[in-house]
Amino acid sequence: MLNRRKVLRDGMILLAAGTAGCAAPQAAAPTAASGSVVWKYKVDGQLRRLRYGSGRLIVASDTALIGLDGQTGGEVWRLPIVASGDHLEIADGILYVCGGEPNAKGDRVSAVDLVSGQRKWAFDAPAGATLNGAYGIRDGVCFLVASNDDKHGHEVWALDTTTRTVRWQVPASADRLHVPATGTLLYSFGPDGGSLSALDAAGNGDLAWSRADDPSVRSSTLRSGLVGGLILASDGSTVSGLDPKTGAAQWTTPTLPYSTGVFFSSPDAYYLTDGAKLYALTPGGEATRLWSQTLTDQNPGLTGHTTPTALYLLTGKTLRAMDIRTGLLRWTQDAPGSDIPFAVGDAHCYLQSPEDPGESAIAAIAR
Numbered sequence: 001m002l003n004r005r006k007v008l009r010d011g012m013i014l015l016a017a018g019t020a021g022c023a024a025p026q027a028a029a030p031t032a033a034s035g036s037v038v039w040k041y042k043v044d045g046q047l048r049r050l051r052y053g054s055g056r057l058i059v060a061s062d063t064a065l066i067g068l069d070g071q072t073g074g075e076v077w078r079l080p081i082v083a084s085g086d087h088l089e090i091a092d093g094i095l096y097v098c099g100g101e102p103n104a105k106g107d108r109v110s111a112v113d114l115v116s117g118q119r120k121w122a123f124d125a126p127a128g129a130t131l132n133g134a135y136g137i138r139d140g141v142c143f144l145v146a147s148n149d150d151k152h153g154h155e156v157w158a159l160d161t162t163t164r165t166v167r168w169q170v171p172a173s174a175d176r177l178h179v180p181a182t183g184t185l186l187y188s189f190g191p192d193g194g195s196l197s198a199l200d201a202a203g204n205g206d207l208a209w210s211r212a213d214d215p216s217v218r219s220s221t222l223r224s225g226l227v228g229g230l231i232l233a234s235d236g237s238t239v240s241g242l243d244p245k246t247g248a249a250q251w252t253t254p255t256l257p258y259s260t261g262v263f264f265s266s267p268d269a270y271y272l273t274d275g276a277k278l279y280a281l282t283p284g285g286e287a288t289r290l291w292s293q294t295l296t297d298q299n300p301g302l303t304g305h306t307t308p309t310a311l312y313l314l315t316g317k318t319l320r321a322m323d324i325r326t327g328l329l330r331w332t333q334d335a336p337g338s339d340i341p342f343a344v345g346d347a348h349c350y351l352q353s354p355e356d357p358g359e360s361a362i363a364a365i366a367r
Helices: none
Strands: 009-015 018-023 037-043 047-053 056-061 065-069 075-079 089-091 094-100 108-113 119-124 129-138 141-148 154-160 166-172 176-178 185-189 196-200 206-211 231-234 239-242 249-252 262-266 269-273 277-281 289-294 302-306 310-315 318-323 329-334 342-344 348-353 360-366
Touching: 037 056, 037 348, 047 342, 047 348, 047 360, 056 094, 056 360, 089 129, 094 129, 108 129, 108 141, 129 176, 141 166, 141 176, 154 185, 166 196, 231 262, 262 302, 302 342, 310 342, 318 348
Parallel strands: none
Antiparallel strands: 009 018, 037 360, 047 056, 056 065, 065 075, 089 094, 094 108, 108 119, 129 141, 141 154, 154 166, 176 185, 185 196, 196 206, 231 239, 239 249, 262 269, 269 277, 277 289, 302 310, 310 318, 318 329, 342 348, 348 360
16 A cells, blocks of 8 residues: 655745745655655645646645646645636646636636746636636637536637637537647537537537437547547447547447447557456457456446556556556556546656545655
8 A cells, every 4th residue: 555654844935826835745765666656745635636747747626726846746836726627728838727716706717837837817707607627728719618507508618818708608518628739620528428519619619510419429538539530439339430520430340248338548549448357459340459458456437548658547446557559567556446636747657645534645656
């Protein structure tokens, strides 16, 4: 299990974003072996989300937004933002975060420099509106998912990052977005990738196509992006590759001999699990299997994160690092569960670690 000792606290330091007390990380040896805990950081309040970018680990708790040095765990900056929704967007060294803070009357989206914590700009949502998250930046527009007290369901807002005005807002089929780096389309989807529809940003959010009520699109890989230029979708027993411009299936696999309940991807492969095994497959109607790996702690709940060389798998009470090409196990580490805050950085993995009851902490594990 991860070390359960509490970390020490430094004195007050002057931050780029203001003055705050900083929790000093509990460090291991500087040459820690892969899979070992390098440092731990105690979080004030309840840990909600983690993101990594530009050498910073972004920590969202129910009391603050904090930027840590990803290498050492030292606190660099802190802002009094309580993030809302389940997503923190990072683009070109800027963090886009929705949430509340003491001097705001309602929800606010802020653009924050990842390295310094300096706030670049902020936009306050109108009264009665809740900002569920910023999901992408493209062509000078920040795409938000919002909801209103006087309206049913969710909306997509296109916020101009220069004028800080909403260019357009339209109803959405679900509460998440995928915004490709190029093109004019963006994709609305639910927690598992279902309730799928495409909006045309060039047409003020006009509906391009929808498969929101289609039982053959119960889940998709949109949370992790396109695969081979296609949206991969599943009905629970087959997988289809959808044309992102039209939503039409380009290919469909035969019925697979295992469930496709948990479904995620890398740029050139996709991964399925039935709780007992993890399967890696090549996109295409043939459903060519690359490899499979038995999961000793069988659990239908699973979270996968990929890099060009490794796959990091949270399942049950274990974090696994696996070779993405072969599926061979590199190392394992204890974890408090599969549905916990988790991020992958340049040299470390970061996840919530077991701590004293009522407290939460982050463990950095050498990749």
